Amino acid sequence: MLSNIEKKLKQIAKVNPLTKAEKNLLWAKIENNLKQNQFSTFFNLKPKFAFASIMATILIIGSAATVAASNNAKPGDILYPVDLAVEKVQLAFTRGKRKDVLRIQFAQERLDEARIVLAFAESDNDFDIANTTSTEQRGPNFQRIKKANNALNVALENLEKTKNILEEKGNAVAAVAINGIIGELTELAEEHVADLDDFEAGIKNNGKTKTEINNFRNNLKIKFNLNFNNNNQKGAQGLEKVAICHIPSGDPDNAHTIVIARAAVQSHLDHGDILGPCGGQATSTPDTTAPNISNISSSVATNTADIIWNTDELSNSKAWYSTTTPMVLDSSLSVELTNLVASHAVSLSNLDASTTYYFVVGSTDSSGNQATSTESSFTTLTPDTTAPVISNINFSVAINTAEINWDTDEDSDSVVWYSTTTPLTISGNTLFVDSSSLVTAHNISLSGLSANTTYYFIVSSLDSFGNKATSIEYSFTTSTPDTTAPNISNISSSAATNTADIIWNTDELSNSKAWYSTTTPMVLDSSLSVELTNLVASHSVSLSSLNASTTYYFVVGSTDSSGNQATSTESSFTTL
């Protein structure tokens, strides 16, 4: 008998379970191997909290695993601060000369990290983003560029700090070593700026992305003191610059001149670029006409402004700006982009808020003819210090999910904090769901909720200026699951020679299943069956391949969407 086998199996399976001691030992071994490597969730927490808890782990447990993991962190990675902190701790425990050796070693690591991040940023950015037209499509490559810039900045900051320490201590040899490393980093930055030129030239119709790329570049130029205010194609570090004609792969029509560091020439030649400016071969009449500047306009934010204009021939872009008028160009601040374009966009950053700035734009063509505009002005915006206003909070609940909606009067992100306890206090352990997109109509879905449970929640929205609005506490109660099986009625059957239809009704939507057999009493598990998965109240199931003149027994069953199943008693029909 089957049930005997089942009994026997149950009995055998129970033999030799885990003992209490084994369980304890097992857990001890497991716990020993648990790493605090839940990066993704740390990311969701406020960075400060994540950092604090990682540090706590290091300090309390001294977990070698965390140190090992963080040692591979690169600028911009979540564990990077730990990496730096670990270095500090290591330094603190090291004495004398060895300390400076360690400092140089760490500095070299900074450089290598930056190199790795840049390699990733530049691996395939050329043309995948080049066709990007909207902000939404900027994608991971743009993020990598952002990270690369961050990496350069962070690396430089760290190297200079180290250099200062060494100089203060009077260790000239070590300081020279660090200088060499900074030189290498500067070269990396130069190559990266050249790549950004390249990258920006490839972006079509996206002023915002262009602006941001521009900001990255200007920031690097200032920080690394690169070829900033002059056009002599020499870096401030005296590193030789070379003009080459860059031919984007797959898009030869878009070839354009870029200026790069000598060190980067070989890699460009390797992918088919030509030494010297584009079109250098054509030696026709020298161009003596300056570009014609038109359509100057500016768009301003609190601390930045974009100036855009057109020229009737390819030329570079330069904008001088000042808070005083009339402007003296030679002593004004300026931003210059060396790539030759007809649609110009220059971003000014680090501006003061609520301030009127005067500006002049200029463009120089490849023959050195320069045109400059007359003076214009713009006034930067006053920063927003008003938090968004939250309104129209409403929610809809199901058994295990809830959807929460609210409106804000300005674009802001969305966070819902929730808990089964009240009052709800927001801490690192509070459950939440968030969305970083800035919207005025907010929608957050909670899932994994318990049925028939009261949840308390707070919604919160942060605008782009960092002004936060938080609602009062609300609550909802999740639905109780349906545990009532459908009620089956009106079962009837009509049989033909080899087929039969069975129809019945249920009082709620449910699927349809009919088991059938020529023997009675029926064993459902071993009976033939036909099942229809769509949920209906009027059920009809057709049986086919039946034998003629045979009595069939059948049972019908219906399962509702919550999994409650009803089955009928046995009925029968006889085929013709």
Place this chain on the structure above:
Amino acid sequence: MNQDREELNILIKKAQNGSKDAFKEIFDRLNDRFFAYTFSRTSNRDDALDITQETFIDLWNSLKKFKYKSDQSFHGFIFTITKRKLYHYYKNKPKVASLDEINEKYLIQPAIKQDDGYMLNQINQLTSNDQDIIRLRYWSQMTFNEIAAVLNTTETAAKVRHHRALQKLKINLNKNNHVI
């Protein structure tokens, strides 16, 4: 909500946020079932302990990838890890153990009678799908709903497969004149 016994989904979320206490609670609830399953597949206690240990360590490391849908889906998630571990275990083991060897293993454990060893051998003769169903049902004491989630099928299909596996087992036992 039952305050004494926290919902599994809450425990998972806490563990995902790095709570080892929550993870310990998960371990306490599930170690019996996953050990029993693993033990039945390896028939060597030390190996089963090792695999269970590795399963839970892997579970911790991959927990962040898990999106809670139901308790069953979580069991399925762990089961997938266990299966992978078992796969590696078998890869590094001689493929076929002789019946004598298997018998010996069972007989060393005094609580298992020779009869039972015979039945276990018969289970080992079934297809691996049939074996899984039986082991999940009796060793891991799963409901059909859970088995369905673990094997990525419907509850009805799980019931049918279970029924057929038992029938096959019964036929094999009868064929060999073994009286249950």
